[in-house]
Amino acid sequence: MSFTNSDGLTRDYDFIGIANYLRLFSDDKFINSIWVTTQFVVIVVIAVNVLGLFIAVMLKKASKANNIYRSIFFLPVVISQVAVAYIWKNIYAYDGLLDYILQFFGMMATRINWITDPKIALYSLCVAEIWRVLGYHMVLILAGLQTIPEELYEACDIDGGSRWDNFRHITLPLVIPGLSISMIMCTIGALKQYDMVRVLTDGGPVGATATIGYSIIDRAFNYGMMGYASSMAVVLFIIIGIITIIQNTYFNKKQVDY
Amino acid sequence: MKNQIVIEMNKAYKKNHIQIKDFVLKVLLVITVIAFAVPLYISFINAFKTTESIIRSPFSPTHITLENIRLAIVNPYVSILGMYKNSLTITICSLCTIMAISPMGAYYIARTTPRRSSLLTLFFLLGMMIPPQIRIISLVRLYVDTHLIGTILGLIIFYSGNSLAIIILTRFIKTIPIQLEEAASIDGASNFIIFWKIIFPLLKPALASVLIFNGRMIWNDFMTPMLLLKNTMTITLGIVTAIGPYGSNWGQVFAYVLLSVLPVLILYLSMQKYFITGITGGAMKG
Numbered sequence: 001m002s003f004t005n006s007d008g009l010t011r012d013y014d015f016i017g018i019a020n021y022l023r024l025f026s027d028d029k030f031i032n033s034i035w036v037t038t039q040f041v042v043i044v045v046i047a048v049n050v051l052g053l054f055i056a057v058m059l060k061k062a063s064k065a066n067n068i069y070r071s072i073f074f075l076p077v078v079i080s081q082v083a084v085a086y087i088w089k090n091i092y093a094y095d096g097l098l099d100y101i102l103q104f105f106g107m108m109a110t111r112i113n114w115i116t117d118p119k120i121a122l123y124s125l126c127v128a129e130i131w132r133v134l135g136y137h138m139v140l141i142l143a144g145l146q147t148i149p150e151e152l153y154e155a156c157d158i159d160g161g162s163r164w165d166n167f168r169h170i171t172l173p174l175v176i177p178g179l180s181i182s183m184i185m186c187t188i189g190a191l192k193q194y195d196m197v198r199v200l201t202d203g204g205p206v207g208a209t210a211t212i213g214y215s216i217i218d219r220a221f222n223y224g225m226m227g228y229a230s231s232m233a234v235v236l237f238i239i240i241g242i243i244t245i246i247q248n249t250y251f252n253k254k255q256v257d258y
Numbered sequence: 259m260k261n262q263i264v265i266e267m268n269k270a271y272k273k274n275h276i277q278i279k280d281f282v283l284k285v286l287l288v289i290t291v292i293a294f295a296v297p298l299y300i301s302f303i304n305a306f307k308t309t310e311s312i313i314r315s316p317f318s319p320t321h322i323t324l325e326n327i328r329l330a331i332v333n334p335y336v337s338i339l340g341m342y343k344n345s346l347t348i349t350i351c352s353l354c355t356i357m358a359i360s361p362m363g364a365y366y367i368a369r370t371t372p373r374r375s376s377l378l379t380l381f382f383l384l385g386m387m388i389p390p391q392i393r394i395i396s397l398v399r400l401y402v403d404t405h406l407i408g409t410i411l412g413l414i415i416f417y418s419g420n421s422l423a424i425i426i427l428t429r430f431i432k433t434i435p436i437q438l439e440e441a442a443s444i445d446g447a448s449n450f451i452i453f454w455k456i457i458f459p460l461l462k463p464a465l466a467s468v469l470i471f472n473g474r475m476i477w478n479d480f481m482t483p484m485l486l487l488k489n490t491m492t493i494t495l496g497i498v499t500a501i502g503p504y505g506s507n508w509g510q511v512f513a514y515v516l517l518s519v520l521p522v523l524i525l526y527l528s529m530q531k532y533f534i535t536g537i538t539g540g541a542m543k544g
Contacts, residue, residue, distance in 0.1 A: 058287045069291050071530050075298060078526045078533060079519040080478030080494050086515050087301040090508055095313045097300060139538045192389045195480040199498060216391040221485060226395055233392040
């Protein structure tokens with residue numbers, strides 16, 4: 001389908017070879033969406049995995065409080081993306097929660113348009129996405145952490161290692177398999193993201209948050225360019241494939257055995 | 259003697275030091291948890307507050323009212339109950355189909371020749387990796403041609419073909435010792451009997467996680483129903499339509515949001531453990 005000029009409505013369409021793909025690379029909107037997506041994915045993946053690792057390390061011991069914390073962190077994963085988007089829409093709104101807090105502390109002279117200012121909108125979206133997926137990745141990393149044998153930490157303590165040594169030389173190298181799964185899942189999830197973008201910002205303002213996952217659906221069904229959108233989707237698929245392979249090989253190299 | 263004292267002092271110092279660090283980390287954690295929980299808390303109480311009090315005093319639960327919920331349910335333009343019915347029909351029918359089909363497929367993949375098995379696994383893995391955007395575009399065309407577009411049946415068919423279920427179940431069946439089946443076949447059981455009487459009952463834990471994962475996914479899905487349904491609405495799609503792009507009557511908005519997530523929320527709170535392992539299980543084994 002990505003080699004045709006189908007518009008999804010009429011039944012007849014022509015085979016136009018690779019014209020769609022050639023057009024992609026001169027399409028400003030497509031290049032913009034690639035750039036937006038790159039920023040989005042990099043910010044989300046790094047933040048989620050760093051935060052997720054910190055929280056997972058802190059919540060490793062099973063205790064009552066920790067169990068409650070875990071279920072709080074996991075709750076946004078369970079509810080729908082649409083619900084999450086509305087929660088954040090309210091927080092970012094003109095008279096919303098974030099502005100209220102900033103005003104309460106008197107930190108703001110003028111109101112900030114969190115999701116209508118093209119410069120900030122993408123970062124606001126990132127924060128919402130981080131909040132949504134953090135619990136999921138925390139659990140993934142936690143599962144990796146729990147496979148590390150307790151004896152290694154004891155050995156490190158006996159050798160006079162500090163807390164940081166424990167983390168740096170035992171936790172970090174051994175959690176890599178868990179972390180790599182989490183990072184791959186996070187990347188793929190962020191690349192595919194549609195629902196949140198649609199409800200929270202609708203790709204706006206002026207395409208500042210139009211990630212590739214959003215643009216594809218937008219092009220295919222709002223502009224009726226099904227063939228063209230298909231070729232965008234194929235590019236997305238290729239990108240996902242390449243990233244997965246790179247991350248896999250990179251982390252396999254870093255993996256260690258004790 | 260003197261050395262001993264020094265060592266003791268060192269130990270005491272180190273212990274103190276660790277305690278302070280522990281304390282700082284704990285505080286950091288609690289702050290993170292609170293910052294994380296605030297949006298949840300806000301959105302929950304907002305469903306019971308008037309829009310004005312949401313804006314004036316977002317944190318305190320003042321002016322508690324059930325008016326929002328009542329208005330959301332009786333709104334003549336938005337039939338919440340109809341949406342619930344559609345969502346339930348779709349979710350339950352899809353889950354039943356998944357439960358009936360995927361174990362059989364997985365059983366075949368797990369027990370066929372290694373070559374076929376790995377080829378089929380690769381096929382279903384690809385199905386998992388392909389972004390939904392690719393599938394949906396071709397699917398809409400296909401559904402238009404087959405007149406499945408806009409029907410609940412079409413959506414159920416879409417959800418029933420589930421690669422993840424097959425992958426998880428295949429992995430699980432491979433861990434079941436083949437001797438069980440050999441014993442049964444010596445006793446004269448046919449393949450069909452072996453599958454339903456021996457394999458299927460053993461699959462329960464894996465099936466539970468498959469059902470939870472897919473149930474949540476189907477209930478929460480927004481993109482697929484938006485593109486495949488026309489006039490019928492699922493609950494997740496319905497609230498977006500009901501609220502509209504510029505909805506800022508926050509009390510109303512959160513009443514809808516709460517209503518749409520309520521079933522999932524109740525299920526989650528009543529069986530957290532299954533949820534957490536069910537939802538992350540796929541990734542960990544995959």
